[in-house]
Amino acid sequence: MTDTNCHEIRIQDKTVQLPGQRVLFEEPMPLDSGLSFGPIEIAYQTYGTLNPDKTNAVLICHALTGDQFVSETHPITEKPGWWSLMVGPGKAIDTEKYFVICSSVIGGCMGSTGPVSISPETGKPYGLNFPVITIGDMVRAQKRLIDHMGIEKLFCVIGGSMGGMQVLQWAVSYPEMVFAAIPIATAPRHTAQNIAFHEVGRQAIMADPDWCHGAYLEKNKVPRAGLSVARMTAHVTYLSEPALHRKFGRRLQDRSNLTYGFDADFQVESYLRHQGYTFVERFDANSYLYITRAMDYFDLAAEHKGRLANAFKDSPVRFCVVSFTSDWLFPTKANRDIVHALNAVAADVSFVEVESDAGHDAFLLDEPEFHETIDGFVKGCAERWFNGHGKGTTS
Numbered sequence: 474m475t476d477t478n479c480h481e482i483r484i485q486d487k488t489v490q491l492p493g494q495r496v497l498f499e500e501p502m503p504l505d506s507g508l509s510f511g512p513i514e515i516a517y518q519t520y521g522t523l524n525p526d527k528t529n530a531v532l533i534c535h536a537l538t539g540d541q542f543v544s545e546t547h548p549i550t551e552k553p554g555w556w557s558l559m560v561g562p563g564k565a566i567d568t569e570k571y572f573v574i575c576s577s578v579i580g581g582c583m584g585s586t587g588p589v590s591i592s593p594e595t596g597k598p599y600g601l602n603f604p605v606i607t608i609g610d611m612v613r614a615q616k617r618l619i620d621h622m623g624i625e626k627l628f629c630v631i632g633g634s635m636g637g638m639q640v641l642q643w644a645v646s647y648p649e650m651v652f653a654a655i656p657i658a659t660a661p662r663h664t665a666q667n668i669a670f671h672e673v674g675r676q677a678i679m680a681d682p683d684w685c686h687g688a689y690l691e692k693n694k695v696p697r698a699g700l701s702v703a704r705m706t707a708h709v710t711y712l713s714e715p716a717l718h719r720k721f722g723r724r725l726q727d728r729s730n731l732t733y734g735f736d737a738d739f740q741v742e743s744y745l746r747h748q749g750y751t752f753v754e755r756f757d758a759n760s761y762l763y764i765t766r767a768m769d770y771f772d773l774a775a776e777h778k779g780r781l782a783n784a785f786k787d788s789p790v791r792f793c794v795v796s797f798t799s800d801w802l803f804p805t806k807a808n809r810d811i812v813h814a815l816n817a818v819a820a821d822v823s824f825v826e827v828e829s830d831a832g833h834d835a836f837l838l839d840e841p842e843f844h845e846t847i848d849g850f851v852k853g854c855a856e857r858w859f860n861g862h863g864k865g866t867t868s
Contacts, residue, residue: 482516482584483598483690484549484755491548491584493518493541498617505607505770512593515618516584517541517576520560521568523622528859530624531566532615533575534632534639537707537764538756540583541575544568549755558839565848570855571628576618578611578639580764582757585614589690589757600759601687608635608771612642619650626650628858629851633657633836634803635764638771641811644792645773645784653854655847657795658836660807661781661814662772667802670710671765674703678758687759700758701749708748713799713832717741781814788815791857792822793850795836795843802833823850 482489494517501511518541523530533543533556544560546553560566560573577585580603588603595602619627630643630651637659644654678684681699685692721741725731728738737743777783792815796808805826815822827843829835836843 482582483589484582484757489549491516493584495584496618496621498621502610502613502617504604505609506605508604510604513579513586513614513617514584514590515576515579515586515614517574517618518543518545520544520573521571523572523624527622527624528626528628529571530619530622530627531571531573531629531631532619532627532643533560533566533573534615534630534636534643535575535578536632536634536636537768538704538752539636540581541577542583543573543575550751555837558837559844559847565844565851566631574619574622576615578764579614580606580611580760580767582760587757588687588759588763598690600690603759603763605766606763607767608638608642609646611767612639612646615639615643616647616650626652629653629655629854631655631657631847632659634659634833635768637803638768641773642771644788644790645776648788648790651790652858653791653793653850655793655795655850656808656811658797658800658803658808658833659811660803661774661784661811663769664807667710668769670706671769674706675762675765677702677706678761681758684758689758695753696758697753700753700756700761701746703758703761704752704756705745705749708745710802711832711834713801713830715799715830716832719830720744781810782817785815785820786818788818788820790820791854792820793846794822794824795846796824796826797829797831797833797835797840797843798826799830800833800835 482491495514497514499512501509502513503509539555542554544554544557562569577583579585580587582589588599590599592599630640632640637656640654640656644651678696678699681696683689683694684696689696724740726737726740726743731738737746773784774781794808794812796805812822812824825846829840831838
């Protein structure tokens with residue numbers, strides 16, 4: 474194993490210097506597909522200070538288009554970190570109390586090994602020679618990082634959407650390493666509808682002539698149009714109809730009359746096009762294929778003889794499951810399925826449905842009830858963990 478700081482990555486046709494830490498694991502890692510893959514690099518960021526007995530670690534798991542830059546200016550977009558509202562000094566995940574870790578998932582494009590990485594065997598980007606990975610594989614790689622840090626038990630694992638899937642996988646695969654788990658706006662399995670939306674996005678990418686059957690980096694091309702459409706399609710699923718209506722309605726974009734053409738007459742069209750264009754500048758098309766596939770394959774019940782409750786049998790983990798009323802991508806019913814399974818095995822679980830019209834993206838936004846829920850649960854768990862269990866202090 475080797476540790477490095479500040480490293481280069483390739484995003485589309487640009488080379489970018491990334492701040493942060495990266496660790497290389499030479500030993501191949503077994504994958505759910507039955508293959509063994511390595512070496513594997515994991516790029517990650519940390520915030521706060523690990524206490525002497527290493528008991529104040531919080532692992533944040535990011536969503537599909539997220540990355541390790543949780544609570545700082547993003548080095549590519551120059552925008553605030555994707556969860557800077559939740560993570561930082563004095564916030565619900567308080568970096569003055571906790572040592573916060575977030576790694577880029579394997580299969581991604583922000584420094585951890587993925588399709589854009591150079592294969593040591595060929596000297597070229599893996600492209601479609603990168604193995605298909607699962608949520609379980611992502612978590613298995615994260616565990617390597619946590620073990621490398623010498624952390625025996627995480628105080629909390631938290632994440633939303635695909636991050637919530639990782640949280641559930643952590644609690645099921647390594648329950649002895651997790652004190653508290655907060656899966657947010659997620660599900661124990663991907664639905665047929667969600668798989669269908671992902672397939673539309675993947676087909677858009679693969680239909681782009683510049684995709685070159687996954688070998689576009691070798692040909693110095695970028696499937697911009699396909700990846701942009703994939704992002705636009707997905708982004709619609711992250712919003713709710715009330716949120717779209719409130720933000721855009723049927724208002725026209727920089728004009729007073731219809732053009733009777735196919736330009737972006739409406740503000741909502743212009744907004745989606747902008748989302749697509751900017752996404753292409755920070756994400757890799759092949760990574761999008763691999764990560765969406767990992768989400769599609771996620772099904773905790775299938776891994777436990779078709780009964781979700783079996784996954785949580787005898788779990789010592791304390792859970793807080795959170796959903797949002799207007800989230801139709803991962804609706805409250807899917808989150809209740811997790812709660813019912815936990816209740817069936819008498820697990821320690823709290824559940825909150827937050828009133829919001831912002832849709833699935835509500836977990837990324839300034840939603841006071843949501844932030845108060847997380848703050849209250851984390852503080853309650855901290856009181857039990859650091860005091861009641863004699864596991865040391867947060868400072």
